[in-house]
Amino acid sequence: MFPEVAPNAVEPEGVVIPAEPEPAELVTGKRASTSSFAVVARAVRHSPSAMTGLIILVVLILIALLAPLIAPYNVNVQVGKPFTHPSGGHLLGLDDGGYDVFSLLMWGLRVSLLVGFAATFVASGVGSVVGIVAGYFGGAWDSVLMRITDYFLVIPALPLMISVADIWGPSLFHTIVVIGVLSWTVTALVVRAQARTVKERVYVKRERSIGASHRWVISHHVLPQLVPLIVANTVLNISYAIFLETALAFLGLGDPNLVSLGTMIQHAFLASAVVQGAWWAIVPPGVLVAVIILACSLFGRAIEDAFNPRLRAANLGARSFTRIRVSKDTS
C-alpha cells in the first residue's frame, strides 16, 4: 500500500539506445493478452495463496448473501438456554441470549461484509477522485486537496465514533460514514502518486499534442492505468473497514439493532462468556473476522503485485551473478 517511487534514472544527455535483449519479433509474434482481467487471472493462478484468498472471499460472500436461506435457525427466536455447549443440533452452541451461534455467524457476517464493502466503496470513490484531481492537475488543486487529506488523515477513529454516537446516536449508517471518512485518505495518497507518474508518461503527454481535452485524457488514458491500483487498494481497504467495524461494535458504538460479528463478541464479552468458559460464543466470530481480513490481504496483495511488478521483492534485491553451468551439448 505504499505509493510508487518514481524511477530516478539520470537523464542521458544525448541519445539512448534501449537494450533489447531479443530481436524484434516479426508481426507474426504471439499475442499475450494485456487486459486487466487477464493479468489478474494469471497472477491468481500462479499464486496458491492468492487463490486461497479469493476462494475464501467468494465462499464467505455467498454465505452472507444466502444467509436468510441457509441459516439453520431463526436468529430472532430463542432456541435454548444461554451458553449451551455445542452439540449435534447446534454446531457452535448457543450464545448469551440462547440464540444459535452458527446462524448468528451467518447473519453477522452479512452485516459485517455489508458495512465493510459499503464503507470501502465510498472511501475508494472519494479517495480516487481526490487522488486523480490532485495528481493530474497538480498546482493549486494539489496543494488544497493534500492539505485537506492531511487533516483527515490524523483524525483518530475512536474519539470520532464516540462523538458521533453521542451526538447523533449509533446506527449502521453512521458507522459506514465514519469508516468511509477515515479511510479515503490512504486511497487518495496512493492514487495521487500513481496519477503523477502516469501523467508524465510519453503517451499521455502525446495526447495533449493531439488536442485531447483533460477529460478525454483522464477517462481514456489515466483512469485505465489507475483502475488496477484502485482495485487492489479497495480490496485491502475492505479488510481494514471490517476490522474497524468489528472494533467499533465491540466497544458498543455500532448499531444496537443489528447483529454483526463485532456485536456478537461484545455481547459475549459483556455476558462474561470467558469466565463461564463459553468459548464458542467469543472465538468463532473473532476467527471469522481474522479469516476475512486474511483472505482480503492475500488476494489484494496478489493484485497489487500483478499490476506493479516493481513491488515484488525480487526486483529490489541485489543482482546475483550466475553460477556458470558449462554444458557440453550444442543445440
Place this chain on the structure above:
Amino acid sequence: MNAPLLEVRDLNVWFRADDGSRVHAVRGVSFTLDAAERAGLVGESGCGKSTTVLALLGLLPPTAEFSGEVLLNGTDIMAEGEDSVQSARWTEMAMVFQGAMNAFNPVRRVGSQIVEVLRVRAGLSKQAAQDRARELFELVGIPKDRVRRYPHEFSGGMRQRAAIALALACEPKVLLADEPTTALDVMVQAQIVELLRRLCEEQGLALLMVSHDLPLIAQVCTNLNVMYAGEIIERGPVADLYRSPAHPYTRLLLAATPDIVDITELVSIKGAPPALSRPITGCPFRPRCDKAFDRCENESPVLKTVAEHRMAACHLNDKVPSDPPVKVNP
C-alpha cells in the same frame, strides 16, 4: 607469432524465457585479441554483442546458460565457473559498462568508490589507494580535486571518464567497453573515443569495444567483427572492411549510414532479424539479403578466410561451389 592474449572459442549463450523457451542469443562466437590490439564488435540491437562481452566476465543473469571457452593467456577462466572468473575480473580484464554514467552509487563520493575497488581487489592500503585514485583521474582527464565529489556533480562525459578510471584501477590487460559513448553528445563522444584510443596506445591495453555506431567505432578500432543474429558474420581490418565489405549485411549497413559530406541515397534494410528462440536453417540474413540465391536457403555459411586477414560468412565469397564444408544445423 605470439599467442593471443584473449581467445574465445565457440561461445554460446542461451537465455531461458518465462514460458520455458530458450533464446539462443550467442551462437558459436570465436575470436582472438592480441595484446595492445583494438578490436570492435559491431551490430544492431539484439545481435548478441553485449551478451558476448558480458559472458567474457561471467556477468550473465541467472536465466542464462553458456558453453565455450574463454582463454586468457592460455588458461580458460571459465573452467571453474565463478571461482576462476572472479580472480580474473578487474585484475586481468575489466569492463566499462553501457550506461556507465549510472554505474556509480549516488550517495557516495566517486573517489571512495574507486578506493574501495583498489583496497578490495588490489590490496592497497587506504593512503596508497587514495593516491592511485587521484592518479587515475588524471590519467582519464578529470581534475584531481574532483575525487571528493558526488556523481551528480559530474557531467555525463566526466562520469564516463570516471567509469573508465574505475575499469583501469587494477591495471587490467584487456579492457572491454560496452557502448561507452551511448547517451553522450557528439562532442563528448569524440573526446571519450579519443581518450580510449590514447589510453590503449599508452598503456598497451587490448581493447574490445562494442557499438552499433559503425563510423564511431572506426575511429578507435583497427579490426572489426560484425555480428548478426548471434554470430560473427564478417571480420577484418577497419579500412578494408569499409571499402570493400565481403558480406551483404556489412555492405547494406554501410549504405544505410549517412555521411555528412558524401550525400548519397540512403538505404534501409527491410524486415527484421530472425527470432533467436527457434533454430535457424540456412543463412540467418537470407530473408533480408539482396543477393541471396538457392544455396543460402539450406546451407548455413561458415566464417572463413576470404582474403588476407579477412573473414566472412557468406556463400557469395566461394569461388568453387564444391569447396566448403557444410555446417549442419539441427
Place this chain on the structure above:
Amino acid sequence: MTATAETGAPLLAVDGLVAEYRSARSVVDAIARRNSHVVHAVDDVSFTLRRGEMLGLVGESGCGKTTTAQTVLRLIEPVAGSIKFGGEDITHLDQRQLRRLRQQMQLVYQDPYESLNPRYRVRQVIEEPLRIHGIGNRQTRTQMVNEALARVELNPPSLFADRFPHELSGGQRQRVAIAASLVVKPELFVADEPVSMLDVSVRAGIMELLRTLCREDGMAVLIIAHDLAMVAHCAQRIAVMYLGRIVELGPTRQVLSNPQHPYTKALCAVAPRREPATSPGQVTLLGGEVADASAIPVGCRFHPRCPIADEGCQATDPRLHMVPDSDVQHEVACLKAP
C-alpha cells in the same frame, strides 16, 4: 496543396521566441515558493518554415531544440515572442481555441517504445485523433485508419491494425505514431528525434517516409535531430542551435559544406564519417562541456569554448546576419564571420 516549396507566405513564422524553465534554487526558495532558478532554454529564436519544406533543428543536448519545438506548438508557454501559423498569430490563443488548431500541427516523439499506449491496439491508436476532433463516423474512420497505415507502408493494413504495440518492432511503432499524426491531415509536422532510438538499418526508411510526406503531400516538416549527417541527407534547410539561440541558419548543403560559425565547424569536424579518417586525431576537439543554460555567458554565448574568440566576443551578443557572396539565405551569428 502547394507542390513547390517556395511559393506564398511561410506556413510557420517564429519571431523572437523566448521560453524558460523555472525551479526553486534552494530549500528556502522552495518553501517560499520562489522559483528563482531560471533555465533560459530558448533565448530569442526566429525562423520560418514553408509548406513542402523540411527544416532541421540541430544541436547538442541542452541547446533548446526540443523546447523550441514544444513552444512552437504551445505545449510550453512562451515568455516572449510571437508564433504565426498560417498567417494567424497563435501566441496568445486560449487552450480551447488551441485544441481545435492542434489538428493542423502534429508532433512525433523520440521514443517509439513509450509514445504509444500499450493497452491500445494500433487501430485504436490511429483512430483516436479522429475521435477527439470529431472527424467522420465509424465506417469512414476505419477507412481513414487503413489509408494512414498504407501511407506509412505498414502493409497489409488489416494485419497491423489489430496488433498491440509490444508486438511490433521499434521502426514499426514509429510508423504507427506517424500514421496517427497523419490521419488528421496536418499541415505542420514536428518530429522530435524520430529515428535516434532506432537501429541504423531502419532509420533511412523512416526518414524517406518523412521526405515523401514533405514532397508529395506538401507538409511542412520541422525535424529535431542531433545527427548532422542524417539531417544532411533529408532536410532542405538547417538551423544550428547553441544554448537557446540559432547560431547558423541556411540551406543544408551550403551550411555543411561552408560552415561559418565555429560551433558548426566543430560539429562538422567531429561528425563520424563513413570512410574512416586516415589519421585520427587531426581534428582539434572542442574543449569543455556544453555550458549551463541557467548561466549563459555574457557577450557571445559561445566564447568560452570558441577557438577564435577575442575581447570583442566577450562583450557583444551577436545577431544573425547574412553571409555575403551567397545567393541563398545563409545566416550566421558570429562577430568574426564576414
